Amino acid sequence: MRAEFPENPASALLALLDWYAAVGVDLALDDAPHDRYADSARVASAPVVGAPAAPARREPPPAIAPETQAARPRVAAIAAPDEAVRAAEAAAASANNLQDLAAALAEFPHAPFRDMAQHFLFGAGAPGARLMVLDAAPGATEESTGEAFSGLQAKLLDNMLAAIGHNRESAYLAYVSPWRPPGDRNLTPPEAATFAPFARRHLELARPEVLLLFGDAPARVMLATTEPLAKLRGKPFDIASGAHMARAFVFSGLDSMLKSPALKPAAWRDLRAAAGSLRA
Template sequence: MRADLPENANALRALLDWYVQSGVDLALDEAPHDRYADSARAVAASLTEPAESMAMLQTLPQPTAAERPRRAAAPIAAPDEAIRAAEQEASSARDLDELAARLADFPHAPFRDMAQHFLFGAGAPGARLIAFDAAPGVTEEASGEAFSGLSAKLLDNMLAAIGFDRSSATLAYVSPWRPPGDRALSPREAAIFAPFARRRVELARPDVLLIFGEAPARIMLTTNEPVGKLRGKAFEARCGAHVARAFVFSSLEAMLKSAALKPAAWRDLRKAAEALESASNGAQL
């Protein structure tokens, strides 16, 4: 046995960890493969299983959480197919609990099989104010608690400045799973999560949205404009049958790194507070 084998094994494990953090989730060889065709054949084969076999499987005792193996990777779907499937799943949800369950089980969701925790959000469901961030970060992934990192503390301080906290506001993610390496959501990934995020707003019916960063702004305002051109303005976010007043901010991470972004954020925060007050006065009338 080679004396340096343990050291090599540790290096290989470190390399695999680095691949996972970088988003590599499939091993390739030198021969080309049609992955869409492979997935279609797998789905077709599953649909042709005898009914007797399926009935037998349903009668078997279910494993405990500790005994349950890691779920298999979902069949690969073309981007347009994944988006259409997301739209169908999201529109079928009748309330926020069902929406969360449908999203957690959605097989084509990016990062679903790579992250450790499904983090739908925090705060009060159905609140008048929803703050949208892109995705959980390292602290949330390690703790399993949504909105628990430094950026969440900044958000808590911002909410407190206008008289809100987690008992009166909803904190939501576009992606309930942490992207590998904390990278930004790609346009395709944001498009897959978009139906669930927009349906969340439609079901919760908030008066005001606070939108942090590029991906949430793209989704809620259906725009490709950069955040810099969206700050300082009030928008109408139309999500299904509901319309909410929306305000765009730099990402929480960017504001943590650059104090120069905070004065503009404070001005927009005051505008959001005025919109909430106007909505309350309108409801009382």
């Protein structure tokens, strides 16, 4: 029996690598154990000569584009989860405005799947608006277009905002993760914990009066809870971030509402409550 090979092996290998990237494979393993933390420490301590400028594909949004971006290390440092969280807390605290925060997050070396996404999508709409929306991460449409909040979920969000008299000129839209997770999967708890300091500082600097949290990751990050989403919906929460206080409302994920219209009546109830808080 003869083995059959593809007519174009190079194309087949490239297709396989693309598939690996899409499903989140970022490291090849062999039979010998490796201390990746030690490897990362050696890379981080080695002098970098002629480090390349930050890739053009990681452009921040024009509304809050960082003025400068430092050259990124050739290999992203690997850190234990608690070390990554501490580093994120320090980086987020150093930001004095949204532009600084975008720059700090874009260059954060321990950001999950940062080097696997094509675009850095920090936010959309009107920074400083009284109403802020926090979603988990960009999706496939955002990844292909390079535009934050541009997919089918974003159209549903626009309709929901319009129902309470708001649009992108009167609301600010942001993500927990500015990069699309491989395969559009949910953020893992360690990943969400790494992004959490940036999300909380985002709230503190944007200073909205009302915050709408869509899905598990935004709710758990901002409320610091492991309660299921069903127990969090239907009631307001007062969130303190630094010196700022905002009233938050929890919703099912936008993708879940598209797939299950039965979730929309509860969302409409909470939208009216959020609108009432804005009028108060």
